[in-house]
Amino acid sequence: MAGTSRYPSRTGGVLTAVAHHHEWYLSPFDRNGRGNAMADTALADITVLDLTHHIAGPYCTKLLADFGADVIKIERPDGGDPARRYGPFPHDEPHPEKSALFLHLNTNKRGVTLNLKTSAGRDLFKALVQGVDVLVENFSPRVMPHLGLAYETLEALNPRLVMMSISNFGQTGPYRDYRAQDILIYAMGGPMRATGVAEREPLKMAGNLMQYQAGTMAATAAMVGIFAARLHGIGQHIDLSLFETHVGTVDRRSTYLTAYAYAGEESTRQSQGPQGALPRGIYPCLDGYICIYVTDEWWPRLAHMLERPDLLTDPRFATPLARRNPEHQPEFDAIFYPWLLERTKQEIMERAQAARVLLTAVNTPEDVLHDRHFQARGFFVEVEHPVAGCVTQPGAPFRMTATPWSVRRPAPRLGQHNEEIYGGRLGLSREELVVLREQGAI
Amino acid sequence: MGKLPLEGIRILDFTVVWAGPFATMLLADFGAEVIRVESLQYFPSVTRGLLPRPDAALARQLAGYAGAYPERDPGSRPWNRHPMFNPHARNKLGMTVDLSRPKGRELFLKLVRLSDVLVENHSARFMENLGLTYDVLSQSKPDLIMVSMPAFGMSGPYKYYQGFGVNVESVCGLTWLRAYPDGDATETSSTLHMDAASGAGTAFAILAALHYRQRTGKGQFIDFAQAENLMQQIGEILMDYPMNGRSQRSLGNRHPVMAPHGCYPCRGHDRWVIIAVADDAEWERFCQAVGNPPWVRDARFADSANRYRHQDALDAHIAAWTQQHHPWEIMERLQGAGIASGPVMRETDLFTDPHLKARGFFQIVTHPEAGTHPYPGIMWQMSKTAATIRRPAVRLGEDNDYVYRELLKLSEAEIAALRAEGHIGMDFLGKDTPHAHDS
Numbered sequence: 001m002a003g004t005s006r007y008p009s010r011t012g013g014v015l016t017a018v019a020h021h022h023e024w025y026l027s028p029f030d031r032n033g034r035g036n037a038m039a040d041t042a043l044a045d046i047t048v049l050d051l052t053h054h055i056a057g058p059y060c061t062k063l064l065a066d067f068g069a070d071v072i073k074i075e076r077p078d079g080g081d082p083a084r085r086y087g088p089f090p091h092d093e094p095h096p097e098k099s100a101l102f103l104h105l106n107t108n109k110r111g112v113t114l115n116l117k118t119s120a121g122r123d124l125f126k127a128l129v130q131g132v133d134v135l136v137e138n139f140s141p142r143v144m145p146h147l148g149l150a151y152e153t154l155e156a157l158n159p160r161l162v163m164m165s166i167s168n169f170g171q172t173g174p175y176r177d178y179r180a181q182d183i184l185i186y187a188m189g190g191p192m193r194a195t196g197v198a199e200r201e202p203l204k205m206a207g208n209l210m211q212y213q214a215g216t217m218a219a220t221a222a223m224v225g226i227f228a229a230r231l232h233g234i235g236q237h238i239d240l241s242l243f244e245t246h247v248g249t250v251d252r253r254s255t256y257l258t259a260y261a262y263a264g265e266e267s268t269r270q271s272q273g274p275q276g277a278l279p280r281g282i283y284p285c286l287d288g289y290i291c292i293y294v295t296d297e298w299w300p301r302l303a304h305m306l307e308r309p310d311l312l313t314d315p316r317f318a319t320p321l322a323r324r325n326p327e328h329q330p331e332f333d334a335i336f337y338p339w340l341l342e343r344t345k346q347e348i349m350e351r352a353q354a355a356r357v358l359l360t361a362v363n364t365p366e367d368v369l370h371d372r373h374f375q376a377r378g379f380f381v382e383v384e385h386p387v388a389g390c391v392t393q394p395g396a397p398f399r400m401t402a403t404p405w406s407v408r409r410p411a412p413r414l415g416q417h418n419e420e421i422y423g424g425r426l427g428l429s430r431e432e433l434v435v436l437r438e439q440g441a442i
Numbered sequence: 443m444g445k446l447p448l449e450g451i452r453i454l455d456f457t458v459v460w461a462g463p464f465a466t467m468l469l470a471d472f473g474a475e476v477i478r479v480e481s482l483q484y485f486p487s488v489t490r491g492l493l494p495r496p497d498a499a500l501a502r503q504l505a506g507y508a509g510a511y512p513e514r515d516p517g518s519r520p521w522n523r524h525p526m527f528n529p530h531a532r533n534k535l536g537m538t539v540d541l542s543r544p545k546g547r548e549l550f551l552k553l554v555r556l557s558d559v560l561v562e563n564h565s566a567r568f569m570e571n572l573g574l575t576y577d578v579l580s581q582s583k584p585d586l587i588m589v590s591m592p593a594f595g596m597s598g599p600y601k602y603y604q605g606f607g608v609n610v611e612s613v614c615g616l617t618w619l620r621a622y623p624d625g626d627a628t629e630t631s632s633t634l635h636m637d638a639a640s641g642a643g644t645a646f647a648i649l650a651a652l653h654y655r656q657r658t659g660k661g662q663f664i665d666f667a668q669a670e671n672l673m674q675q676i677g678e679i680l681m682d683y684p685m686n687g688r689s690q691r692s693l694g695n696r697h698p699v700m701a702p703h704g705c706y707p708c709r710g711h712d713r714w715v716i717i718a719v720a721d722d723a724e725w726e727r728f729c730q731a732v733g734n735p736p737w738v739r740d741a742r743f744a745d746s747a748n749r750y751r752h753q754d755a756l757d758a759h760i761a762a763w764t765q766q767h768h769p770w771e772i773m774e775r776l777q778g779a780g781i782a783s784g785p786v787m788r789e790t791d792l793f794t795d796p797h798l799k800a801r802g803f804f805q806i807v808t809h810p811e812a813g814t815h816p817y818p819g820i821m822w823q824m825s826k827t828a829a830t831i832r833r834p835a836v837r838l839g840e841d842n843d844y845v846y847r848e849l850l851k852l853s854e855a856e857i858a859a860l861r862a863e864g865h866i867g868m869d870f871l872g873k874d875t876p877h878a879h880d881s
Contacts, residue, residue, distance in 0.1 A: 041651060042650040042651060042653060042654040043653060043654075045657060046653075048789065063646060067650050071499075082751070086678075086699075087678075087682075087685060088513065088678060088681060088685055088688070089684040089685075090685055090686065091686065092686065100678045100681040100682065100685055101677075101678040101679075102573055104677040104678055104681060105677075105683075105771035106628070141797055142765075145771075151825070154761075169797060170801055170823070172800070172801065173797045173800045173801045174796050174797045174800055174821055175777075175797040177541045178777045178784070179720075179777065179780060179781060179782040180782050180783075180784075181700070181703070181715050181716075181718040181720070181782045181847035182783050183695060183697075183703065183704075183705070183718055184718060184782050184783070185714045187705070187714075187716045187785065187786040187787065188716075188784045188785065188786075188787050189786060189787075191789055192705075192786050192787075193712075193714075193786050193787065193842075194633065195620075195633045196622070196630075197622075197629050200622065200625070201695065201696060201704075201705045201706075201707065201714060202705055202714055202786050203620065203621075203622060203695060203705075204694075204705070205616075205620055205633070205635055205711035206615075206616055206619035206620045206676055206679065206692065207619065207675070207676050207678070207679050208675075208678075209635055209639075209675050209676070212639075212674065213635070213638055213639060213642065213675065213702035216639065216642040216643050216646060217642045217648045217821060218644045220468055220642055220646040220649065220823075221822045221824075222823075223646060223650065223653065224448065224650035224824070225474045225648065225824065226602070226649075226653065227447040227448055227649070227652075227653075228447035228824070228826070228827045230447075230656070231443050231447065231450070232447065232827075234445075234447075234826050234827060235826075236824055236825040236827065237825040237843050238822055238823070238824050238825070239820070239822060239823040239824075239825075240822040240823075242849040243797070243798075244798070244801065244821065244822070245821050245822065247792060247798070247803065247818055248803070248818035248819065248820075248821050249464070249637075249641075250460050250463060250464035250467060250529065250530040250637065250638075250641055251460045251464070251508075251638050251641075252633070252634065253636055253818075254529035254530060254817075254818050255460075255507050255525050255526045255529065256507060256525075256789055257526040257529070257789055257792065257793075257817075257818055258507075258510075258525035258528055258529045258815070258817065259506075259507035259789075260510075260790070260793070261525075261793070261816055261817070262511060262512040262513070262523075262525050262812070262815060263508050263509075263510040263511065263512065263513060263514050263525075264545075265506065265507055265510040265525075266788060266790070267506075267507075267788075267789065268506075271629045271630070272608075272630075272632045281628065281632070282617070282627060282629075282630060282746035283628060283629045284627075284628065289493075289618075289627050289628065290612075291605075291608060291609055291612040291617060293605075293608075293609070293657070314560045319455045323754040332577075349603075353600075353602075353603050353604065356604060358604050358605045358606060358609055359605070359609070360603070360605050360609040360610070360612045360613050361612060361613060362612045362617050362627070363612065363613050363614065363615050363618060364615065364618050364691075365615050365618075365680050365682065365683045365689045365690055366620075366681060366683050366689035367615070367689075368615045368673070368680055368681065368683075369683045369684060372593075373594060373598045373600040373611070373613075374598075374600055374669075374670075375597045376598045376599055377595055377597060377598045377667070377670070379670050379673070380684075391681070391684075391685070392681065393677060393681055394670075394673050394674050394677045394680065394681075394687070395670070396666065396670065397670060397674045398643065398644075398647050398662065398664055398665065398666040398670070398671055399595075399663050399665040399666075399732065400647070400650070400651060400662055400663075400738065401663045401664070402651075402654065402660055402661075402662035403650075403651075403654050414733035414812055418818045421821050436683075
């Protein structure tokens, strides 16, 4: 039976030694044999119970669903996921089935309603959790234990369950019950202190990036949990804290922290500006802005882009020392700015890239949707939704050649799959569902 | 100790800078055998530092973290001591080989045949120039999983476009959406989110592909277009344009709906606190927490919609209050009332933070050439297959013996020859300026 045979341990471990049908790796919960029938999606044999709401949790389960996992999204019967109340909405008219945020985050999931505050609801939940590989939740840490649904309880029902708990500050610690918003996670866990200009307040990142990023980390963590379950028969509780995953992120964050530990170096806010005549940062052009970075080595390419070979021999710009002289900055600007202001950002970018200058357009959302590269790639897709109609939304985050991303179904309507799941999976009759509805359990 | 989940998986790590190494770090931490493929000839820019051998005087002049070697001393092997590299290189192995020569390519192909995954994040031309594309490598190893992380994708008009992370983010709309709304767009600092998004996303992609291969035996190529992955994270913002013809602008530190929501000045130099009040119930608690001063009862602040409209006045009042306090005082008081608030953290704050201490997040690690320091630890906690930093940041060529003797099974004579030819070693041989191969 799947799960009882373990992969034999080997030295120098290369899993490729086993090239054939890996029966032992299939899920005992893969009732429909989807693992074989739907071998064209990467995660077809994984079943996920999705208790998440808003952004971080749903983005985690969206990644799993978009690459083939069977994700059952549980929403409260009154109103559902709060994200349904966040816009943008078509014509700015709020409607729980038309939220762009909800439609983007919940592709490929089936949806049921469930009220965990009723004992009938909790019984249904316990029945469901026995038949899944993964449970993902992003409640504040007190909630699941308070409902009698702590990991220890669920482990007894399903020993190989991977329970992925996503929270702002983790399941333990002095800040455990602290509230957070995206801006706070960025301030505490991200390099906000180094974002913006020295003369002003620190600046947050766009939108809800901290939460989306946590969702991606959680999807990775869930997969690690699945490997532990499938390869080693180990189920467990995973505790992912937005605060920690951001503090430990490998980019400027981990670099600044280590620079401080090594040499007492602290991060600061600085605007990106030119170095003498070497242009760096954001510059205005005819229809907006461009972003550029030029080093000494690349000066000839810049001269070529501007069709000004004289800049190579002009004593103000001919040598690295001359270029870095701050007095020569206005003289170069007097050449550069007018050139930029006569051309559109797209035109400048194309000329720059042809000359191998590191310059790109600063695109607005409108520019992005019209961008010829993303159009050629077919990045944005149109998803047909029964209530919202045809919705343009982002497509694949990455392209797998053998198991491509796809939208097999749009975001679910509230309670859309109650009969399919409670009837089909748990074998409940219609009468029983009516009773449960009357009890307020679903 | 117990098993780690990803034991038995071998990953060839041909990554640079941050995005690629972040992905492989997540996998190495949980038990995958990650082998960095590096060379003694080629010093990729901004990976093991900015320059291979800066002298101490130069290190002291370099701004920011560029020269932040331990005690600002580059040491005899600066490439093993840089803060850009050491935090992500833990739990990994490292070997050296010169891929520009046929012998090096031959050795690399042998190594590919013994590995499950190859991941690289060079520009789109790089692997093509080396003749090491998926088409070639999958002939050596049909079930190989290979991931490339090009800025814009392995197809399309921008395939060969060049830029730093901030350039790619500009094309995606992130730069436009992060600006002081009342300021000049040209004064926005360059800050990056792409490396974070790409690193986490690529680790997920690799595990998805490995999971599929476990079931079916099939490998594949993954085109991880960093720009496209990144745009997922501003999905709802971009959707406003096709949905409503509205091209959104930056809100700065403000929120589409919540007020107050911002970054306020505190006592002390360059000290700031975040305050975000989600709804009317929180607003009531906020009023109590700040001692019910008369101004909170102003009709302009009575409900969410009005607070939103009169944010400028609201922010001015709040700033006058926050300026009298330290950020931690404010955090304790407001969090005690169930309101999102906290300091804009500095590095010192994080290393001494009581919550991170209680969670054991930072780990003290002794590195043979960089000394003993605290490092950010493991990114999530697993109750039964806990991970730790088991090995410090890998030094250049540190595992050459293991790779060449045990994996590739070369003889002593062959290894000696490769050492003499400059494939195998632990000291960078190239000139003192980095080879800008990716330009």
